[in-house]
Amino acid sequence: MSAPDPAVTDLFGLVAYGELLAFDRLAADARLAPDLRRRAALSEMAAAEIAHYRWLADRLGALGATPEAAMAPYVDALRAYHDSTEPRDWPEAVTKAYVGDAITDDFLREIAGGLDGPDRALLLDVLHDSRYAEFAAVEIRAAIEADPRMAGRLSIWARRLLGEALSQARRVAAADDRGALAALIGRDGGDVSTLLRRLTEAHTARMVAAGLNN
Amino acid sequence: MSAPDPAVTDLFGLVAYGELLAFDRLAADARLAPDLRRRAALSEMAAAEIAHYRWLADRLGALGATPEAAMAPYVDALRAYHDSTEPRDWPEAVTKAYVGDAITDDFLREIAGGLDGPDRALLLDVLHDSRYAEFAAVEIRAAIEADPRMAGRLSIWARRLLGEALSQARRVAAADDRGALAALIGRDGGDVSTLLRRLTEAHTARMVAAGLNN
Numbered sequence: 001m002s003a004p005d006p007a008v009t010d011l012f013g014l015v016a017y018g019e020l021l022a023f024d025r026l027a028a029d030a031r032l033a034p035d036l037r038r039r040a041a042l043s044e045m046a047a048a049e050i051a052h053y054r055w056l057a058d059r060l061g062a063l064g065a066t067p068e069a070a071m072a073p074y075v076d077a078l079r080a081y082h083d084s085t086e087p088r089d090w091p092e093a094v095t096k097a098y099v100g101d102a103i104t105d106d107f108l109r110e111i112a113g114g115l116d117g118p119d120r121a122l123l124l125d126v127l128h129d130s131r132y133a134e135f136a137a138v139e140i141r142a143a144i145e146a147d148p149r150m151a152g153r154l155s156i157w158a159r160r161l162l163g164e165a166l167s168q169a170r171r172v173a174a175a176d177d178r179g180a181l182a183a184l185i186g187r188d189g190g191d192v193s194t195l196l197r198r199l200t201e202a203h204t205a206r207m208v209a210a211g212l213n214n
Numbered sequence: 215m216s217a218p219d220p221a222v223t224d225l226f227g228l229v230a231y232g233e234l235l236a237f238d239r240l241a242a243d244a245r246l247a248p249d250l251r252r253r254a255a256l257s258e259m260a261a262a263e264i265a266h267y268r269w270l271a272d273r274l275g276a277l278g279a280t281p282e283a284a285m286a287p288y289v290d291a292l293r294a295y296h297d298s299t300e301p302r303d304w305p306e307a308v309t310k311a312y313v314g315d316a317i318t319d320d321f322l323r324e325i326a327g328g329l330d331g332p333d334r335a336l337l338l339d340v341l342h343d344s345r346y347a348e349f350a351a352v353e354i355r356a357a358i359e360a361d362p363r364m365a366g367r368l369s370i371w372a373r374r375l376l377g378e379a380l381s382q383a384r385r386v387a388a389a390d391d392r393g394a395l396a397a398l399i400g401r402d403g404g405d406v407s408t409l410l411r412r413l414t415e416a417h418t419a420r421m422v423a424a425g426l427n428n
Contacts, residue, residue, distance in 0.1 A: 020250065023257050027241030036234065036282045040267060043237050047261035053254060068250045 004063040007184040008119055011111065012056045012063075013070025014172060014181070015126065018078055018104065019053035020071070022046070025082050029093040038090070038139070045097055045132045052126035059122055077171035084164050091143035095154050098136035098210065099161045099203065101128040106202050110195055114187030140210045155213040162203050169196060218277040221398040222333055225325065226270045226277075227284025228386060228395070229340065232292055232318065233267035234285070236260070239296050243307040252304070252353070259311055259346045266340035273336055291385035298378050305357035309368050312350035312424065313375045313417065315342040320416050324409055328401030351424045358425050369427040376417050383410060 026046035033039035057067040087093035105127045112123040144151045173192060176182060185195055207213070240260035247253035271281040301307035319341045326337040358365045387406060390396060399409055421427070 017250075020254055020257065023261070024241065024244065027238065027260065030238065036231075036285055040234055040264070040271065040281075043234065043264045044268060046241065047237070047264040050254070050257045050261040054258060057254065067254075071250055 004065050006178055006180040007187075008115065009060060009063060009065040009070045010073070010176060010178070010180040011115075011123075011184060012060050012119075013065075013067070013072075014074045014078075015108070015123070016053050016056035016060065016067060017071035017074050019049040019056065019126070021078050021082060022100065022104075023049040023053065026097060029087055029096070032087060032090045032093045034090055041135050042093065042097065045101075045128075045135075048129060048132070055122060055126060059119070073175040073177070074172060077168055077175055080171065081164050081168035085161055091140065091150055091154055092157055094136045094139040094143075095157055095212075096161055098133060098140060099158055099206075100165070101133060101136075102206055103162070103165050103199055103203060104128070106199050107195070110188075110190070110198065111184060114184045137210045140212070144211050151211060151213070155207070158203075158207050158212050162200065166196060166200070218279050220392055220394040221401075222329065223274060223277060223279040223284045224287070224390060224392070224394040225329075225337075225398055226274050226333075227279075227281070227286075228288045228292075229322070229337070230267050230270040230274065230281060231285035231288050233263040233270065233340070235292050235296060236314065236318075237263040237267065240311060243301055243310070246301060246304045246307045248304055255349050256307065256311065259315075259342075259349075262343060262346070269336060269340060273333070287389040287391070288386055291382055291389055294385060295378050295382035299375055305354065305364055305368055306371050308350045308353040308357075309371055309426075310375055312347060312354060313372055313420075314379070315347060315350075316420055317376070317379050317413055317417060318342070320413050321409070324402075324404070324412065325398060328398045354424050354426070365425060365427070369421070372417075372421050372426050376414065380410060380414070 023046045026042055026049065030039045030042035030046065033042055060067045060070050085096060087096050108123050108127060112120045115123060140154060144154070169192075173182065182192055185192055237260045240256055240263065244253045244256040244260065247256055274281045274284050299310060301310050322337050322341060326334045329337060354368060358368070383406075387396065396406055399406055
């Protein structure tokens with residue numbers, strides 16, 4: 001078997017570890033839910049992450065890569081993001097799920113263009129189901145309706161999530177020591193700073209849609 | 215719509231909450247894994263529970279019951295089981311998953327006979343995939359091979375898990391204040407004490423198969 005494309009293994013390692021960690025944190029955050037229905041809903045969002053992890057890990061294996069080795073460079077960068085953004089309550093938990101899923105999906109859509117057929121299709125398959133975003137947006141709006149001061153607090157929280165996500169992106173770029181991820185972004189004619197700017201703009205528009213200030 | 219069969223709503227409420235809680239605890243226990251591969255494997259076992267939760271919650275809804283109301287009587291009994299069996303390390307975590315999944319499946323198989331067609335089929339559909347039991351058994355044997363003293367410790371742990379599971383069964387029976395679950399067990403010509411004896415015998419045989427003493 002020829003050596004796997006380092007851009008693909010690096011990207012899939014990054015995304016796979018992101019899914020594994022998102023599962024872990026969403027599962028823990030589900031404990032913040034005010035009732036069993038909401039707890040089950042966030043638990044289902046967590047479970048979807050691990051299903052996607054499996055697809056990526058299987059693909060890495062098929063490409064001749066070891067999932068653990070592909071994930072290893074990104075462990076610290078992604079963990080630091082979650083460690084610095086532990087939700088204190090349910091509104092913060094659903095806001096984090098909403099913001100995190102959406103930024104991840106924007107990133108995946110942006111970068112998928114640089115991949116070949118089956119790998120591009122796989123990356124688009126691990127986008128989050130839109131019903132999860134709808135659930136989170138409903139919860140955010142309900143929290144603001146129950147307590148209008150929540151809008152300010154969650155707006156600050158969402159800006160912090162974006163800030164930490166961008167900081168995470170810089171750490172990921174630093175861990176990309178072969179430059180394979182940067183090259184992948186370049187394949188589609190873009191560069192990292194343009195990508196981050198586009199992610200930020202999309203995030204801002206989404207915050208407004210969920211009733212938060214940018 | 216006619217009132218749903220209380221035996222079915224009670225049973226599905228019990229099993230649904232069991233899945234929700236198993237998800238939560240397995241997801242947390244996955245943090246005890248010594249590497250990312252094993253962590254992902256236990257996370258996948260957790261995710262399977264929440265998929266089954268969804269099927270049961272949907273069926274409860276279709277029967278005209280509220281999943282939360284159906285689950286409520288069993289929350290304390292099932293939580294007490296998990297609170298009293300928190301694994302301290304990875305071998306205890308996989309042993310708990312192995313023992314808990316198997317006892318649950320034995321219980322579901324025993325009780326399914328008292329249900330009508332679609333509900334019986336649903337209950338048999340939420341049995342655990344055998345590859346999870348195989349994974350756990352491999353991990354238990356590997357832990358014992360790496361440290362033969364582990365066999366004694368895990369044997370004691372497994373006996374404690376059984377004891378706490380039987381104690382949980384008594385608490386569940388006490389919460390079954392309409393007697394609907396007991397009546398369901400009776401439909402197949404059995405009784406609760408015979409059921410518990412059969413679950414214990416099957417557990418004992420499984421422990422021997424996994425290299426543990428009964």
